[in-house]
Amino acid sequence: MNIIVCVKQVPDTEASLIVKDGVGINEANIKWIISPYDEYAIEEALKLKKTLGNVTLTALTLGPSRCESALRTALALGADAAFHMESEQVLDHMGTARCLAAAIKEIGFPSIIVMGKQAIDDDAYMTHIYLAEQLNAPVSTNLTNVTVTDNEITADREIDEGAKEHLSFSLPCVLGIGKCAYTPKLPNLMGVMKSKKVLIPKKSPVDLDVKELSPSVSALKLFAPPEKPQGRIIGGEPEVAVKELVRLLKEEAKVI
Amino acid sequence: MSKLGIFLEIKDGKFKKSNHELISFASKQGREVIAILCAEKLDSHLTHLQGLNKVIQLSSATALLNDTLSQVISETIKKESITDFLAMATPLAKDLLPRISAKLAAPMVCDCVKIDLSAHEATKPVYSGKLLMNYKLNGERYIYSVRPNTYPAEGPSSTQNPVVETLTVNPQSQGMKLIGTTKGASGRVDLAEADIIISGGRAMQSKENFTLLAELAEVLNAGVGASRAAVDAEYASYDMQVGQTGKVVNPKLYLAAGISGAIQHFVGMKTSKVIVAINRDPEAPIFKKADYGIVGDLFKIIPLLKEEIKRVF
Numbered sequence: 418m419n420i421i422v423c424v425k426q427v428p429d430t431e432a433s434l435i436v437k438d439g440v441g442i443n444e445a446n447i448k449w450i451i452s453p454y455d456e457y458a459i460e461e462a463l464k465l466k467k468t469l470g471n472v473t474l475t476a477l478t479l480g481p482s483r484c485e486s487a488l489r490t491a492l493a494l495g496a497d498a499a500f501h502m503e504s505e506q507v508l509d510h511m512g513t514a515r516c517l518a519a520a521i522k523e524i525g526f527p528s529i530i531v532m533g534k535q536a537i538d539d540d541a542y543m544t545h546i547y548l549a550e551q552l553n554a555p556v557s558t559n560l561t562n563v564t565v566t567d568n569e570i571t572a573d574r575e576i577d578e579g580a581k582e583h584l585s586f587s588l589p590c591v592l593g594i595g596k597c598a599y600t601p602k603l604p605n606l607m608g609v610m611k612s613k614k615v616l617i618p619k620k621s622p623v624d625l626d627v628k629e630l631s632p633s634v635s636a637l638k639l640f641a642p643p644e645k646p647q648g649r650i651i652g653g654e655p656e657v658a659v660k661e662l663v664r665l666l667k668e669e670a671k672v673i
Numbered sequence: 674m675s676k677l678g679i680f681l682e683i684k685d686g687k688f689k690k691s692n693h694e695l696i697s698f699a700s701k702q703g704r705e706v707i708a709i710l711c712a713e714k715l716d717s718h719l720t721h722l723q724g725l726n727k728v729i730q731l732s733s734a735t736a737l738l739n740d741t742l743s744q745v746i747s748e749t750i751k752k753e754s755i756t757d758f759l760a761m762a763t764p765l766a767k768d769l770l771p772r773i774s775a776k777l778a779a780p781m782v783c784d785c786v787k788i789d790l791s792a793h794e795a796t797k798p799v800y801s802g803k804l805l806m807n808y809k810l811n812g813e814r815y816i817y818s819v820r821p822n823t824y825p826a827e828g829p830s831s832t833q834n835p836v837v838e839t840l841t842v843n844p845q846s847q848g849m850k851l852i853g854t855t856k857g858a859s860g861r862v863d864l865a866e867a868d869i870i871i872s873g874g875r876a877m878q879s880k881e882n883f884t885l886l887a888e889l890a891e892v893l894n895a896g897v898g899a900s901r902a903a904v905d906a907e908y909a910s911y912d913m914q915v916g917q918t919g920k921v922v923n924p925k926l927y928l929a930a931g932i933s934g935a936i937q938h939f940v941g942m943k944t945s946k947v948i949v950a951i952n953r954d955p956e957a958p959i960f961k962k963a964d965y966g967i968v969g970d971l972f973k974i975i976p977l978l979k980e981e982i983k984r985v986f
Contacts, residue, residue: 430917431936434803442800453918509780537917539799539806541783543771550775555740555848558768571852576764577684578864579912580857584738587848596918598911633780637794638807648948648964650955658967659977662949663985665965670947672926673869673893673982 418588419528420474421521422462422496423545424455426487427538440507440636444483451487454533456601458594461563462531463495468565473497475524479516481505485617492612493604500524501619509632514547519625526552527589529570534558534593542593549591557584558593677702677790678755680746681710682765688718691761691866693826695819699759700724700830702790707753708835709746711737715837724830729753733842739765741845743772749840750777750814757790762818763865774816781816782808784921786823786944790815801917801940821865822923857912864915867896869926870942872915875902876931876953876971883909885972886930889979892986898922898942900932916941930971934959951975 428434429448437443451459459476466474476491478484479502488499502520506512521530530552535542542558549556560572574582575595586592604612622630651658651665666673679699682689699706707727712718715730722728729749731742750758750773758773760766762784774781786805787796793810795817864870871890873883883897890897899909901916915922917937927945931952932938939962942948950963951971960966967974 428800430801430940434800436804440806442804511775511778511780537801540797540801542767543774543781543783546768546771547775550772555846557739557849559764573855574768575912576857577912578857578861579855579910581855583852583854585850585852590848596911596914600905633778633811634782635809635811636806637809639799639804640807642798642802642805642944645962645964648950648960648962648966650960650966650968652968655967655969655973655977658969659974659981662965662967663978663981666926666947666949667985670926670964672947673986 418469418472419525420462420465420472421477421524421528421530422455422458422474422491423477423517423530423532424459424487424491425452425533425536425538426450426478426480426484427452427536430537436639436641440639442639449483449486451490452533452536452538454535454594454596457597458531458533459491459494459496460599460601461592461594461597465529465531465563465565475500477517477520477524478502479504479513479520488617489612490604492615493608494602495608499615499617501617502622503619504622506622506630507632507636508630509634510541510543511547512630512632513544514551515629516622516627517544517548518551519622519627520620521552523620523625529588530554530591531594532592534560534595545591545593552589552591554589554591555586556591556593557586559595560592561595561597563592563594675704675756676754677704677706678750678753678758679706679708680758680760680766680769681708682761682763683710683712683718688721689763689866690826691763691821692721693828694821694824695759695761696721696725696829697827698819698824707755709749711742719834721829722835723832725835728835728837730837730839731842732839733844735844736851737842737844738846738849738851739769739772740847740849741842743769743776744845745840745842747773747776756813757815757817759817759819762820766818770816770818777814778812779814779816780810780812782810783818784820785817786820788817788819798944802921802943803940820923822925862890862894862896864896864898864913864920864922867922867924869893869895870898870915870922870924871895871928871930872898872900872932872942873903873909873930874900874932875906877903877908880908885975889975892979892982900938929959929963930975932959933957934962
């Protein structure tokens, strides 16, 4: 059994973004990170590996050559191997899932696939579910507390206002990981040194004969939302300021 | 004219508030609207469903998992010749809708803040809401999830009762099982649907002090949220977290008490119609994002605010 963790490289949350060519962003000077939910996915995958023992944990990414650094980070954190599906092509989520499915079959399937429930660039939550459909494997989203026993995974699915479903999955399966109750580890120096020596195989969608990649969802226009006007500070003693705030919320903003 | 399908949610026997937004939006499209929902009894919900052409009630003796549910809904969409299928972007729909999209090979855009059904175009926030992307969907059927508090809820468009069809569903889950459930906090206002949210940050100093916010929330019928710093310090539970790795909320009024306003928090609440900040530090970044701000001690201001609102309303 393999464990495969899919990671996506995204712009840092703090990055200011400038639209380029209508549907893209200007990538100059952008700091790239692994999408935060994928960081939890890496940790959950490492926990599964520890419990299962004799498995290979492979980090997988899809994207242009810059994404190699995301794989190096995953290796530094403890992944045994990495696989880079290299493509400059703009894909929709269905196309992404087709590429990932092909890569996963190349790495080794059946396997346990772990990935973040969404990436913080397009903030969509379809890819892992499309992937599961491609692989004909069970899937769920927003999972935490993943554990593994003989041939079975259990996990909590966070739903509304603290409510949870406790689910079990047979193997192979796809797990969409949500925010877990810990801060993901940072790579240590030894991990970083080790990660530099790993040879990462690179394949393109053409190499793996992936078909039907023309998008059924295409980007038309990327734009900034309208700027809000500068707000106002209400001065005076607390009693006075509070009275004025309530008046403004009621009469000016009309929200209470 | 092709038919429009909507998925409505009944939660703990109650008709979800955000359903009304979807019904209002669908009713304005000049199309035949078919609603699909899971419920054992429809009687108490019927007044909400007036004006819809047809309601398909999915009934099951045991809880259905989304693999079964998506299979049944996909078959229903085909059988009823529905071309556009919409749901509110709730925790349930976020797991359910992509499955339907995959099964029907129908393109999907999630968390839409603008939808043009006739042009098959939709706009959604991307990069944590820093930018918006307008997408074109190409296919024979189209799936959209709608961000709550995007479209106004206007009540039933007529007093005409819909045609009701009941479908008994047998669970057919393969490879996954529901072992059990844990109930959430009862009576708490759902943050994703809340009109007003009162949130606290690390400056709340303790779990007990969050009671101050809960008391203010009670007089406003508001939800209580928290920043990641407050959740990490265990002053609040994770399901209250607003921000990048928490909930993205869209209320009419968002009041941030003792929250400095890190970008990770801001991206979770920036689309709020009105933002109020209360913070002791006049340099806190939250004041740059707020419509109204008070510089001062939240432990003084929050109780005063509660009394003033009680006095005025």
